[in-house]
Amino acid sequence: MEEAKKILVVDDDVSILDTLEMVLTYYGYDVAKLSRGDKVFEQINQYHPDLILMDIMLAGMDGRVICSAIKSKMEDMPVILISATENGATCLDRAGAPDDFVQKPFDVNTLIERIEHQLAA
Numbered sequence: 001m002e003e004a005k006k007i008l009v010v011d012d013d014v015s016i017l018d019t020l021e022m023v024l025t026y027y028g029y030d031v032a033k034l035s036r037g038d039k040v041f042e043q044i045n046q047y048h049p050d051l052i053l054m055d056i057m058l059a060g061m062d063g064r065v066i067c068s069a070i071k072s073k074m075e076d077m078p079v080i081l082i083s084a085t086e087n088g089a090t091c092l093d094r095a096g097a098p099d100d101f102v103q104k105p106f107d108v109n110t111l112i113e114r115i116e117h118q119l120a121a
Contacts, residue, residue, distance in 0.1 A: 004030040005119055008049035010040060010066075011082075012059040016104075020053065027112055037061035040070070044077075051118055054098075056083035068096025078118035082106065 007029045009020045017033040024031045032047045034040065037058040044052075052070065056063040067079050084104035099121075100114050 004028055005050040006030045006032065006047060007115070008032050008034060008040075008043055008047055008052045008054075010034045010037060010052065010054040010058065010063070012036070012055065012057075016055070023108055023111075024115075029115075037063065037066050040066055041073075044070070044074075049077075051078045051080065051115060053080050053082065053115070056081050057085060064094065064096075064098075067098050068094075071096040078121065080114060080118060 007024055009017055009024070009031060011017050011020070012035050014035060017035060021031045021033055032043060032049065034043050037054075038061065040052075040054075043049075054063045054066065058066070063081055063083075067081060070077055070079055078100075079098040080100045080102060081098040082102045082104055099118050102111055102114055
């Protein structure tokens with residue numbers, strides 16, 4: 001049996017974290033949740049995720065900056081940013097850009113398709 005892919009979910013909204021954990025677990029993923037952007041690299045080193053799903057607006061931090069730092073150290077790490085406020089097109093055009101962007105509120109099927117696409121790449 002194939003080992004479940006690991007997804008690190010980073011969002012400062014606990015209800016979003018819990019919802020994403022429930023949905024992703026239902027779809028067979030192993031999920032780790034993180035509510036603080038300043039602990040991302042520590043969690044990456046401990047959990048070794050296959051993909052990172054991260055909000056742009058984190059308490060006191062910018063997910064785009066964290067994404068750029070991740071990409072500078074681990075270019076092949078798939079990162080999908082999620083946001084209710086950011087326009088995805090501008091987010092994907094920057095240096096250190098994420099691999100994909102999903103607008104909140106998101107459709108679960110669309111989110112799962114985007115995750116599966118990145119994990120298959």
